[in-house]
Amino acid sequence: MKTDNSVNARWGQLGINPEEAQIMHIDLNSAFATIEQQARPSLRGRPVGVTNRISKNCCVIAASHEAKSLGIKVGMGLMEARLIAPDLFMIESDPPKYHWVYKKLCAIMKSYSPNVVMKSIDEGIIDFHGTRKTINKRPLEDIGMEIKQRVKSDVGKWMKINVGIGPNRFLAKTASNLHKPDGLDKIDHSNLKDVYRSLKLTDLTGIAKHYEARLNTVGIFTPLDFLNASSNTLRKQVFHSVIGDDWYQRLRGYEVDDGSTKLGHIGRQFVLDIRTNDDSVILPRFHYLCETVGKKLRFNQVDARGILVWMILDTSSQTTHLDAVQGSKEERTSRIYNTSSERQMPADTVMRQEPVSATSSAGWQDQAVRSSGGEYWQMRKMHKSTFYTDKDIYTRALYLFNQRPKLPVATIGVTCYGFSPTNRAQASLFEDQNKQEWLTEAVDEINERYGIFMVHSLNTLEGKKIVRQKIPAFGGSKYFELLLERA
Amino acid sequence: MTEVNQRIEVVTLFKSEGDPSELIFPARMRWRKEEIIFTELGLRHPTHKGQRMIHVFDMSDGVNDYRLEFDAEMLTWTLISILSGDKK
Structure with a gap:
């Protein structure tokens, strides 16, 4: 293994943190599937998968322990999962049920410390610092039990x-x-090296195949190698940024992950129940996604400037339009950029269009492309003015939607970004704009009283029947209050 | 899973002690002239329909699972669906 023996300017020879372990991580593993098994005793002991809406192209968003032991993985398509486990029982997700369990878990955790952070809807952290001498004198293992x-x-x-x-x-x-499941373990300075000795690099949270390959190139093959690497090696040769310093401290038990994250984007995606290029089928669903994104924007009290529309196009049944017209993938990338720049765009817009091979770095999208065997397409636009009404979002998204290659669509998504705190108290000089904003507020008020999407655009009627509320399986818990309104 | 969505008659126990999750227990229901005796409360969770509070009860009779909803405003019970316990 290559090691950097030079004196490290930033951290010197930082030892393992000798502090008492006072952070507790609580994880409801296989949360949605386990909750469904709790609710329905006949499912207990059986392989169960949870999905947002059962269809031929749906995927597993949560799998029970029994399903996982058979090889079912989260993100796996239904057909592939059924090949592995023909008796897999698929069930549609039920957000209010998960929200209730989430609230129960929060209440239990908050009864031990005021410093509780929910990392997602099924896991959270209790920080016991400052409580050990007063209310939590017992060993943390006892409190965990x-x-x-x-x-x-x-x-x-x-x-x-x-x-x-x-x-x-x-x-x-x-x-x-x-x-897993149902474990209780403690790692501190006394057993840290023993634990690392028993793990692989990819067992460490935050180290997937990509980072593992990077670590391997500098001779780091195990977590112990990782621990023994200098911060210079990690910063300059592996991560090429201060992320290397973070890892140097993190591995030794020092806290570097307690910062808050900034809201970067809000979006919705939908795997189409029918793979088609027919606007009359796609648009109601697309419009519904736009209205959902609008509700999330307003829920977060932000206005957006940027909008992104992306799709996974079904290329399985035919030669793609892009292949046929533009030849190789490399040519296609450049041609697409040229095409984009050749369009007569308004002066206040920045647009990008790209296939997945060119610049997409979003792992989940890559995974979705691989699992669907399709081709990724996206187009984005940054506006000078902010927007938040459903109509504004749909109008802007529709413009991008209409630029898409004419291929059957497998998955479609809309994302807003470039946020600023909302400016809705400020009336516009333009009456049309004011009317649109007042209408949005009125519709939101009605929906808040009588149920979300009680009033919506006529065009989304079909979409409302088909598109189910997405469970934020891997994201935050911030939308649960919004989910709860939907019955 | 069989969707039902029918109003039903339910006999409910309100317990004074026990697990917090089981202080209210729908003991039996009448549906299609049959009486079904519940043996386990899988999960109870509240939800909303607009501003109406609905309590959802996932019950089991030892074989099948039943989803019941109690409308706290209208004070009605509805059998939403039945999941057969037959594993085949």
């Missing part, structure tokens, strides 16, 4: 949680992954 028992008592006996305890969030999360 008590939390497990309270979850069983307050939610249901089938519920299983993993508890991990560590001096920082990373080690607490690592500890919670050691014995």
Whole structure:
């Protein structure tokens, strides 16, 4: 292994953090599937998959332990999953049910410390700093066992949680992954090296295949190698940024993950129930997605300037339009950029159009493309003025939508970005704009009282029947209040 | 899963003690002139239809699973769906 023996200017020879482990990570593993098994006893002990809407092209967003043990993975398509486990029971997601369990879990966690952070809808962190001398004098392992028992008592006996305890969030999360399901482990300075010795690089949260390959190039093949690498090596040769310094500290038990994240984008996507290029089929669903994005924007009290429309196009049944017209993929990338720049665009717009091979770095999108065997297309536009009404979002998104290659669409998504705090109290000089904003506010008020999407555009009628509310399986919990309004 | 969506008659127990999740327990229901005795409450969770509070009860009779909804405003019980426990 290549090691940098020079004196490290930033961290010197930073040792392992000797502090008592006071961070507890709580993880409801296989949360949605386990909650469904709790609710429906006949599903217990059976391979269960949860999806947003059952269709031929749907994928598993959560799998029960029984399903996982058979090889079913999250993100796997239904047909592939059924090949592995023919008796897999697929069930549609039920957001209010998960929200209730989330609230129960929050309440239990907050009864131990005011410093609780929910990392997503099925996992959270309790920071016991400042509480150990007063209300939490017992060993944290005892408190962890008590939390497990309270979850069983307050939610249901089938519920299983993993508890991990560590001096920082990373080690607490690592500890919670050691014995699934229903584990309780602690990692601190006394056993850190032993734990690392038992793990692979990809067992570490945040290290996937891509980073593993980077680490391998400098001779780091195990977590212990990773721990022994200098911060210079990590910063200059592996991560090429301060992320290397973060890893240097994180691996030793120092906290670097307690910062808050900034809201970067808000979007919705939908796997089409019918793969088609027919506008009359796609547009109602697309319009509905736009209205959902609008509700999320307003829920977050932000206005957007940027909008992105992306699609995964079905290229499985025919030679693609792009291939046929533009030859190789490399040529296609350049031709697409040329095409984009040749369009007569308004002066205040910036547009990009690209296939996945060119610049897409979003792993989940890459995965979606691979699983669907399709081709990724996107177009984005940054406006000078902000927008937040459903009509504004749809109008802007529709403009991009109409630029798409004429191929059957498998998945479609709309994302807004470039946020600023909302400026809705300010009346516009233009009456038309004011009317549109007042209409949006009125519709939101009606929907808040009588149920979300009680009033919506006529064009979205078909979409409302088909598109189900997405579960933010891997994201934050911030939309749950919005989800709850939808019955 | 069989969708039902029919108003039903339910006998409910309100317990004074026990697990917090089971203080209210729909004990039996009458549906299609049959009486079904529930043996387990899988999960109860509240939700909303607009501003109306709905309590959803996932019940089991030991074989099949039943989803019941109690409308806290109208004070009515509705059988939403039945999931057969037959594993075949």
